[in-house]
Structure formats: structure tokens, C-alpha cells
Amino acid sequence: MLEMFIVVCLSFLIVFFLWKRNALLKGRIANQLNAFQRAFDMSDDAIIILSDNFEIIYMNHASKGLFKFNKDNKKEIFANNLKIKIKDEWFPLDEFIKKYIQLRDSFSFANTKITITDVKEELSVNLSFEKIEPSSSIKSDKKKGERYIVSIHDLRKENELYNATFYHDLTKLPNQDRAIADLNVLFAKSHLHNQKLALLMINIDNFSRLRSILGYQQADKILIKFANYLDEFCKENSYNVYNTLYNTFLLIIPSLSKIEEAEEIAQKIQKQLVSFFSMSDAKLYLTASIGISVYPDSGPTRNLLDNAYKALYSAENKGQGKIEIYQSDSIQKEYDELVLYNDLPDAFEKKQFEVYYQPIVHAQSKEIVSAEALIRWKHPRYGLIAPYIFIPMLEKTGLIVKLGKYMLETILKQQKHWELFKFKRISISMNVSIIEFETEGFVDFIAKKLAENKIIPDLIKFEVTEGMAAMNETRINHTFQELKKLGVGISLDDFGTGYTSFSYLKKIPAEIVKIDKSLVDNILKNKEDQRIVKAIIELAHTLGMKVVVEGVEDQFMAELLASYRCDYMQGYHFAKPLPLFEFQELLR
Ligand code: C2E
Ligand code: CA
Numbered sequence: 001m002l003e004m005f006i007v008v009c010l011s012f013l014i015v016f017f018l019w020k021r022n023a024l025l026k027g028r029i030a031n032q033l034n035a036f037q038r039a040f041d042m043s044d045d046a047i048i049i050l051s052d053n054f055e056i057i058y059m060n061h062a063s064k065g066l067f068k069f070n071k072d073n074k075k076e077i078f079a080n081n082l083k084i085k086i087k088d089e090w091f092p093l094d095e096f097i098k099k100y101i102q103l104r105d106s107f108s109f110a111n112t113k114i115t116i117t118d119v120k121e122e123l124s125v126n127l128s129f130e131k132i133e134p135s136s137s138i139k140s141d142k143k144k145g146e147r148y149i150v151s152i153h154d155l156r157k158e159n160e161l162y163n164a165t166f167y168h169d170l171t172k173l174p175n176q177d178r179a180i181a182d183l184n185v186l187f188a189k190s191h192l193h194n195q196k197l198a199l200l201m202i203n204i205d206n207f208s209r210l211r212s213i214l215g216y217q218q219a220d221k222i223l224i225k226f227a228n229y230l231d232e233f234c235k236e237n238s239y240n241v242y243n244t245l246y247n248t249f250l251l252i253i254p255s256l257s258k259i260e261e262a263e264e265i266a267q268k269i270q271k272q273l274v275s276f277f278s279m280s281d282a283k284l285y286l287t288a289s290i291g292i293s294v295y296p297d298s299g300p301t302r303n304l305l306d307n308a309y310k311a312l313y314s315a316e317n318k319g320q321g322k323i324e325i326y327q328s329d330s331i332q333k334e335y336d337e338l339v340l341y342n343d344l345p346d347a348f349e350k351k352q353f354e355v356y357y358q359p360i361v362h363a364q365s366k367e368i369v370s371a372e373a374l375i376r377w378k379h380p381r382y383g384l385i386a387p388y389i390f391i392p393m394l395e396k397t398g399l400i401v402k403l404g405k406y407m408l409e410t411i412l413k414q415q416k417h418w419e420l421f422k423f424k425r426i427s428i429s430m431n432v433s434i435i436e437f438e439t440e441g442f443v444d445f446i447a448k449k450l451a452e453n454k455i456i457p458d459l460i461k462f463e464v465t466e467g468m469a470a471m472n473e474t475r476i477n478h479t480f481q482e483l484k485k486l487g488v489g490i491s492l493d494d495f496g497t498g499y500t501s502f503s504y505l506k507k508i509p510a511e512i513v514k515i516d517k518s519l520v521d522n523i524l525k526n527k528e529d530q531r532i533v534k535a536i537i538e539l540a541h542t543l544g545m546k547v548v549v550e551g552v553e554d555q556f557m558a559e560l561l562a563s564y565r566c567d568y569m570q571g572y573h574f575a576k577p578l579p580l581f582e583f584q585e586l587l588r
């Protein structure tokens with residue numbers, strides 16, 4: 001009886017255990033399926049599992065969205081709704097799978113068009129499908145139990161992003177990033193076919209003025225119109241067009257036999273543009289400046305886009321409606337100058353200016369008696385820039401007045417320092433441009449600074465040029481008299497250049513005449529130059545002036561000039577303009 005009971009209990013336990021295990025297993029499978037389903041639903045791609053007769057077994061969340069799924073149409077989706085376009089031919093998807101799956105177990109098609117009848121829109125997608133064989137236990141006949149997994153990756157979002165990345169908002173033309181990407185391919189092609197490739201950088205002139213007159217909306221309309229014209233023109237001719245900046249367009253002409261062709265195209269575009277808009281009462285008509293760079297003529301490919309911009313800058317600089325081809329260094333130079341123009345105003349605040357000093361020596365003893373202060377611009381990109389490049393820019397922008405003040409303050413501070421530390425006392429001369437000379441308050445500023453620093457006026461000299469004598473006579477005389485009253489020195493610089501006339505020696509109350517380097521360059525060989533220099537020295541002496549000869553580059557020149565009884569000399573033979581610390585070493 002007990003045995004019976006034990007057997008029954010054991011059987012019961014075994015049954016219970018098996019039942020429990022099964023339940024647990026089912027639960028686990030259900031959990032797993034649930035997790036898979038959740039994972040599928042998290043995917044942005046549409047995933048569909050089809051049975052072997054193409055009925056839908058499972059659709060994830062994204063596919064329900066894509067197919068605008070509702071319970072009624074579930075089965076018919078594949079039969080009726082979904083078509084796929086392969087090589088211009090449309091197939092219902094189920095037919096397509098049936099046909100292809102016989103050849104291979106999986107397929108994928110990148111950037112393929114599909115349509116869904118209900119959605120009506122043609123979609124670009126990445127499509128893939130895969131056959132899953134049934135597990136061996138279920139498999140009875142060959143086909144039964146097969147499953148197809150279809151996955152559809154909607155490319156719309158990517159395309160939107162692509163459009164935002166590669167297309168201009170307003171004109172919908174491809175943008176500069178797109179141009180750079182395309183250029184690489186196009187370069188390779190033209191190189192392979194031994195053809196020239198041209199870039200045309202087109203900029204509508206004075207567009208901001210037009211915009212302020214017409215308002216944004218009208219101006220935008222004109223831009224769009226021009227963009228459409230360019231687009232059509234380029235399609236006709238197999239060129240590429242891009243909208244690189246607001247009112248700047250880029251054309252790539254991929255095969256060209258002569259540079260002149262690019263110029264002709266540019267002219268054609270300019271002619272068309274004029275017809276788009278004009279307003280005679282406001283004297284307003286559309287023109288475009290065009291910069292062209294040509295591969296291989298304008299240099300290596302990596303510079304071509306830059307060079308087209310530079311050519312455009314240069315064209316704009318020459319006025320409206322100009323065409324410029326980048327072919328030589330000259331544009332590079334011009335461009336550099338333009339860049340410098342932009343950097344100049346900040347150079348003061350960024351402390352990029354530095355004063356150099358060039359000694360002026362006594363002609364007989366060769367001792368340093370004074371020095372000329374010369375400005376240098378330490379540009380972060382271009383290095384040390386010589387004054388002949390930026391002084392004219394400073395003059396054009398009026399910043400020269402600021403430079404003059406900076407020079408004077410620096411020199412005065414330096415003089416104070418030398419006084420304190422018992423350096424040899426010498427006068428320092430600084431150059432003044434006509435513009436400074438004409439500026440209101442020029443003399444007052446000097447007077448104020450001299451007083452502030454308590455510097456003997458004698459220690460400061462101003463180098464003026466004879467051009468100043470051509471200015472309004474009463475005014476200039478007044479300024480010179482004021483300077484004299486202050487007690488500062490005046491030197492007449494660059495004597496012997498341009499329209500030198502001995503009469504200037506009388507007009508300008510200078511105590512020193514500086515004979516220009518150009519007059520002494522050939523003095524060792526040229527008898528006439530010798531006579532002129534000698535005469536200037538003698539005349540200056542009769543007028544009670546001293547003479548500095550500039551540009552003394554060697555011993556022979558120095559000896560000859562000393563024999564002419566010039567008073568002082570300045571030149572590389574003695575020293576080049578030196579930075580402060582090197583100059584101080586000489587002074588010791
Ligand atoms: P400048 O007043 O005639 O200055 C003399 C120029 O001749 C300096 O050129 C100097 O470096 C150069 N020089 C001196 N000795 C020799 C020599 O033996 N051989 C050669 N080949 N050259 C020599 P830098 O410093 O380039 O200055 C050029 C011009 O820039 C100056 O001509 C002056 O007109 C202007 N400049 C320089 N600094 C200033 C400034 O602070 N204010 C203004 N307004 N102009 C300045
Ligand atoms: Ca000078």
C-alpha cells in the first residue's frame with residue numbers, strides 16, 4: 001500500500017515537474033518573443049515577416065506606419081499594394097520575391113524606388129529580403145514552413161538631411177560642400193581625358209544695396225530667377241551649377257579646350273543677367289563680377305576653388321561687371337593685399353606693430369648720432385611685412401594718424417627709458433605722412449605728449465617729404481612754424497626723388513636734408529650722380545642745413561660721400577633697421 005502510495009506520489013511529482021517545466025519554457029519563449037517584438041518595434045526600418053504563401057505573419061511598428069496599415073488590408077498589401085522598381089520596371093513585391101528567391105536566399109537593393117498604392121508617393125528606400133528555412137523538426141515538404149523577412153529602410157529622412165547639407169535653402173541649387181565633393185570626381189575625369197576644367201565664380205554686384213532698396217523678398221525673387229536661369233543653362237550644356245554663398249554662384253565646366261571658352265560663357269551669363277532687372281530711376285541694373293580659374297592652367301586642383309574666389313575678388317576690385325581669370329601671381333598678390341586690408345584695423349589692438357630703429361652715423365667719426373624709427377607689422381600669417389605694403393593702405397583708410405600717434409608715444413617712452421638707464425642720448429626721427437600733417441590737432445598732440453613725458457623736444461625729429469610743400473601754403477607754413485616753436489627737429493626726407501626742386505629747401509624749414517637712396521645707388525660709377533649729390537650737399541650747407549645720405553651700402557660709398565663732406569650717413573653698411581633690443585646693444 002505504502003509502495004503504491006509512493007509510486008503514485010512520484011508519478012504525480014514527475015508529471016507536475018514536467019508540466020511546470022513546460023510552462024516555464026513556454027513562458028520563457030513568450031518572454032523572448034516579446035523581447036524580439038519590442039526590439040523590432042524599436043527599429044526605424046519597416047520589418048515584415050511573410051509566410052511561404054506571402055501572407056503577413058508579422059509587421060513591426062515602422063512598417064505599419066509606412067504602409068498606413070489597418071486590419072482590413074493586411075493580407076492584400078503584398079498582392080496589391082507594394083510595387084518595386086528595378087531598372088525602370090515595376091514589379092509587385094511578392095512576384096518579385098518569388099522570382100528572385102529561387103536564385104538566392106537573400107537580396108538587397110540600395111536606393112530603390114517603391115510605391116505603395118495607398119500612399120501613392122514614390123519612395124526611395126533600401127530594400128532587402130531574406131529567406132529563413134524552417135527548423136528541421138517542423139520541415140515536412142520542401143517549401144513548407146519557409147519564412148521571408150522583408151526589411152525596408154526609408155531614405156526620406158536621409159534625403160532631407162542630405163538636402164539640408166548639400167542644397168542651398170533659397171535657390172535649391174547644390175551648395176559649396178556639394179561642389180567640393182563633385183570637383184574631386186570631375187578633376188579625375190578631366191585629367192583622364194586630358195581636358196581643361198573651368199570654375200566660374202559669379203557674384204551679383206552690389207546685391208546688398210539692391211536688397212535694401214527692394215526689400216528681402218523682391219531681392220530673393222531675383223536671386224531665384226537667376227538661379228533658375230543658371231540651372232537651365234547648365235543643364236543644356238552639361239555644366240554643373242552651385243549656389244555657394246547668398247549671391248554667389250559657381251559653375252563647373254568640366255570639358256574645355258581653350259581658356260577663352262570659359263570667358264565667353266562668363267560674358268554670356270553677364271549679358272543675360274542684365275535683362276533680369278533694371279531700375280533706371282535708381283540707376284540700378286544687375287551686373288555680375290566673375291572670377292575664373294582653369295585646371296590645369298591656374299595651378300593645382302586643391303587651389304582651384306580658392307583661386308576662383310581670388311579671381312572674383314580681383315574682378316570686383318576693378319569695378320562692376322568685370323571678368324578676371326586667375327593665371328598668375330599678380331592676382332595672388334592683389335588678393336593678399338585685400339586680405340591685409342581686412343587685418344589692418346585690428347593690428348593695433350593685437351599689438352602686431354613693432355618699431356625698428358636704424359642708426360644714423362656721423363660721416364667722419366662713424367659714431368651713432370641718431371636713429372630713424374621705422375614701423376614693422378608682424379602679421380600672424382605673413383610674418384614681417386614691410387611698410388611699403390601697408391603704409392599706403394593705412395593712408396587710404398586714415399589709420400595712418402593712429403600709427404603716427406603710436407610711433408610718437410613709443411619713441412617718447414623709449415627716450416624716457418634711455419634717459420633713466422643712462423644710455424647715450426640721441427635724437428630719434430619718425431616719418432610723418434601728409435595726411436597726418438593735415439590732421440587737426442597734429443601739433444597739439446605732439447606738444448601734449450612731449451610735456452607728459454618731459455622729453456627735450458630736441459630729441460625728436462619729424463621726417464617730412466617734399467610733397468608737403470605742394471600743399472596749401474599758408475596752412476603748411478603755419479604747421480611748420482608751430483613745430484619749430486615746439487623745438488622739435490624737421491628733416492626733409494627722400495630728397496632727389498620725384499619732383500624735387502631746390503626751391504623746396506627754402507620752403508620747408510628743415511635743418512636736415514636726407515638725400516634719397518636712389519640718387520646714390522650708382523654713385524660709384526655715375527659721374528652725373530656724383531655731381532648732383534655734391535651740389536645738393538653744398539647748397540644745403542650754404543642754406544645752413546645738414547645732410548644725411550641714405551642707402552649707404554658699402555665702404556667705398558661711405559668714403560666717397562665722406563669726401564663730399566656730407567654730415568651723416570644711414571645704410572646697411574652701418575646697420576639695418578633693428579628691433580629695439582639689438583639697437584640698444586649698439587647704443588651701449
Ligand atoms: P624712408 O623714410 O625712406 O626709410 C628708409 C628706408 O630705406 C627704410 O625702408 C630702410 O629700411 C631703407 N634702407 C635704409 N638703409 C638702406 C640701405 O642701405 N639699403 C637699402 N636697400 N635700403 C635701406 P623701410 O623701413 O622699408 O621703410 C620704407 C618707407 O616706409 C620709409 O621710407 C617711410 O617712407 C615709410 N615708413 C616707415 N615707417 C614709417 C612710419 O612709422 N610712418 C610713416 N608715415 N611712414 C613710415
Ligand atoms: Ca624716412
Ligand code: CA
Pocket residue numbers: 493494514516550
Ligand atoms: Ca628716405
